[in-house]
Amino acid sequence: MARRRQAVTIKHVAADAGVSLQTVSRVINDEPNVRQQMRERVQASIDKLGYIPSIAAQRMSGSRSYLILALNDRDRTIEAWRAREGSDWVDQMLLGGMLKCAEYGYRMIIELVDTHDDHVERELTAALAALQPDGVILTPPHSDNPLITGVLENAGVPYARIGSLGEGGGIGLLMGDEDAARIATRHLLDLGHTRIGFVAGAAEYSLSEWRKQGWRAAMAEAGLPTEGLCERGDFGYESGLVAARTLLSRAGRPTAIIASSDQMTLAALEVAGEMGLQVPGDLSLVSFDNTPVTRFANPPLTAIDQPIAETVSRAVELIIAAHSGKDVPAGPTTIPAPFVERASTARMPIDD
Incomplete structure (x- = not known):
């Protein structure tokens, strides 16, 4: 032997x-x-x-644990896993976070926490005691939950807040949501569209309002009204069906729609088919997220690519720097979101 x-x-x-x-x-x-x-x-x-x-x-040295803890929303994560609809948010978190952690000899652990649970403070305190992480990464909607940020402030643990300005503590990181919505809107304006609808995401997410603001700003710059062109969903498919039917049933329907998630955009694509509208011949669609399903839709969806991996990677760097006593940016760090043009957008129909 x-x-x-x-x-x-x-x-x-x-x-x-x-x-x-x-x-x-x-x-x-x-x-x-x-x-x-x-x-x-x-x-x-x-x-x-x-x-x-x-x-x-x-x-054992006592100065570091060499662990970074990332928190993600429990209900939405489990729902996406069970639905198997191609959402890759957690995959992209792992890609950016784990690779960057490995460069510094760290490990990243993901915990699922319900931000709406009355016991979220106790749950987070228990996780901190068990893992003793050198820092914590918060993802929306945890990023702006004062119960969660309060626990981290009291514990003196460096933390990064993705999709947050970082006001009141922590390291803010943005994914360029407002600018991305402006870019998407301008793309459609350049194609001759003047009635551009918008499907906003859940109001508890700050990024939902930033995207809406970007769309409104681009429309205002073009001297175009937005009244009757905005509906709100919750990022999910069913809410996208309701929002798209409402927008496309109105007199003077939009010739283009920007939706704040891939699932809501896919829902708009289905509604267009139900109503006999061709995409992009009669209706152009732009999505947010750019998860794998966008490439396999018919037609493939033009989309804003959320830079999740890049943002989590940067969050790891800033947390390690903060834990080492190094200076970190006073204001939020913005990671630009690329615009990916595919076949779901075209020039405005000539007969409109």
């Missing part, structure tokens, strides 16, 4: 480099009070021996 190879430990590194365990620990934890020559000497032994620091060993 082959003998199991003995794991390389911090003691082996210290012996090989001829230094103390404390010195090796300081190098592993990237502490500042180590001379460069000594740092290079220890790193050479780490590389030679193939030593991989464990999180448990790093946490």
Whole structure:
């Protein structure tokens, strides 16, 4: 029977480099009070021996846990998983967060929390006590929940707020929602559309209002009215059906619609078919999110691509910087949202 190879430990590194365990620990934890020559000497032994620091060993230093905790909405996440409708928000969080964490020797853990639960403070406090993370990433609608931010402020844990200005504490990160809505609206204006409808998302999300403001601003700049052209949904498919039917049943119906989620845009596509409208011949559609389903719709949907991975990646960087005592931006950091043009938009029908 082959003998199991003995794991390389911090003691082996210290012996090989001829230094103390404390010195090796300081190098592993990237502490500042180590001379460069000594740092290079220890790193050479780490590389030679193939030593991989464990999180448990790093946490023993007491200064860091090397864990980043990301919170996502429980109900919406589970609903999306069960529906299997192609939503990839969590996948993109993992892509951006895990890869960036790995660069710094960190790990990211995602917890699902119900922002509407009366016990959300107790639930979050328990998670903080169990994991002792070096920072927390909040996603909408958690980002603007004062109960959640209050717990983090009291605990003194650095936290990033995606889809939030960061007012009242924390690190704000925006995904360019208002500018993205302006870009989408201007795209349709350039195609000759003047009656551009808008389906807003759930009001509890700040980004819903920012998107609506971007659409209104672009319409105002073009000297066009918006009265009777806006309906509100909740990001879900059923709400999109109701909003689209309302907009397309009105006299002087819109020739284009921007919807604040892929599911609501797919719903608008279905309603258009029910009413005998061709997309994009009779009705142009622009979506927000750009989840995988947009590419497989018929026609494929023009969409604003939410930069989720890039935003979570930046959030990790800023949290680690804050935990290390480094300066972070005073105002919110904006990650621009790309505009992806596909086949669901075309010039306004000539007969309108």
